[in-house]
Amino acid sequence: MIRAVLVGAAGRMGRAITVAAQSEGGLRFTGAVDAARSAALGTDLGVHAGLAPLGVSIGSELAPLLSCADVVMDFSQPAVVGETLGRCAAARVPLLVGTTGLGTEQLLAAEQAARSIAVLIAPNTSLGVTLLLELVRRAAAALPTDYDIEIFEAHHREKKDAPSGTALALGRAAAQGRGRDFDDVAVRSRSGSGPRQPGEIGFAVQRAGDIVGEHSVTFAAAGERLVLGHVATDRAVFARGALAAARWLAGRHAGRYTMADVLSS
Numbered sequence: 478m479i480r481a482v483l484v485g486a487a488g489r490m491g492r493a494i495t496v497a498a499q500s501e502g503g504l505r506f507t508g509a510v511d512a513a514r515s516a517a518l519g520t521d522l523g524v525h526a527g528l529a530p531l532g533v534s535i536g537s538e539l540a541p542l543l544s545c546a547d548v549v550m551d552f553s554q555p556a557v558v559g560e561t562l563g564r565c566a567a568a569r570v571p572l573l574v575g576t577t578g579l580g581t582e583q584l585l586a587a588e589q590a591a592r593s594i595a596v597l598i599a600p601n602t603s604l605g606v607t608l609l610l611e612l613v614r615r616a617a618a619a620l621p622t623d624y625d626i627e628i629f630e631a632h633h634r635e636k637k638d639a640p641s642g643t644a645l646a647l648g649r650a651a652a653q654g655r656g657r658d659f660d661d662v663a664v665r666s667r668s669g670s671g672p673r674q675p676g677e678i679g680f681a682v683q684r685a686g687d688i689v690g691e692h693s694v695t696f697a698a699a700g701e702r703l704v705l706g707h708v709a710t711d712r713a714v715f716a717r718g719a720l721a722a723a724r725w726l727a728g729r730h731a732g733r734y735t736m737a738d739v740l741s742s
């Protein structure tokens with residue numbers, strides 16, 4: 478039985494992962510952490526997710542929980558991830574980062590931590606999106622460069638980052654397929670940008686209602702469009718993928734990993 482600690486335990490993904498872990502088995506939570514100001518502090522993790530009590534109280538301190546953990550899962554906020562990485566590296570506990578919207582600071586911290594622990598950064602833990610990334614890379618490599626690449630994503634009204642981490646990962650996969658530097662070709666917003674320049678990878682974003690997550694990548698040329706896409710209808714799909722990744726990470730040696738490593742094994 479793998480022992481896991483959940484950071485961001487009181488959030489939407491924290492609850493979905495708690496529920497999925499109960500129905501899947503093979504992993505149990507030995508600790509749960511949320512923000513010091515969270516109204517959920519002191520609540521049982523299971524009860525907060527609408528289940529029977531699990532005997533794990535949601536606290537605000539990660540460090541004391543790490544001696545009883547085989548893996549940590551972080552689904553919180555970007556500003557939290559640097560500290561999670563540092564604490565996990567110090568305690569030698571592998572870490573799954575599901576939190577999106579990471580900046581340069583957190584990515585550098587991840588490189589640093591990956592020298593001593595296994596770190597898997599997954600802006601999208603669904604196996605379908607993991608496969609989509611590979612399909613997009615291949616399509617971008619195979620099609621001539623006059624096929625314009627545009628990425629659309631839609632999420633619920635509470636989502637904080639835009640474009641989504643998944644949309645950016647799809648853009649990076651397309652840029653990689655074309656042998657281009659992503660930052661040279663990405664156009665994150667078209668407001669006031671003028672006509673499309675050759676080679677650009679453009680992003681469009683929708684925020685509305687309770688949309689769980691939709692992504693499409695369009696390759697458009699004169700006379701045809703190829704559209705590759707993914708629709709998540711239930712957060713449980715991310716939760717199940719996160720659990721698969723956590724089970725895969727436990728006991729893994731130091732280094733940077735992606736969901737493609739989980740899928741391929």
Ligand code: NAD
Nearest residue numbers: 485487488489490511512552553575576577600601602715
């Ligand atoms: P949410 O806002 O519902 O939950 C985030 C939780 O983090 C909240 O309970 C918040 O109180 C908590 N938090 C804030 N500061 C904290 C701290 N210092 N320590 C511990 N916890 C803290 O958001 P959500 O929808 O659950 O999403 C969480 C993250 O996961 C976001 O970045 C989202 O984009 C990402 N996400 C990833 C996937 C994936 O497949 N990887 C899927 C969905 C969402």
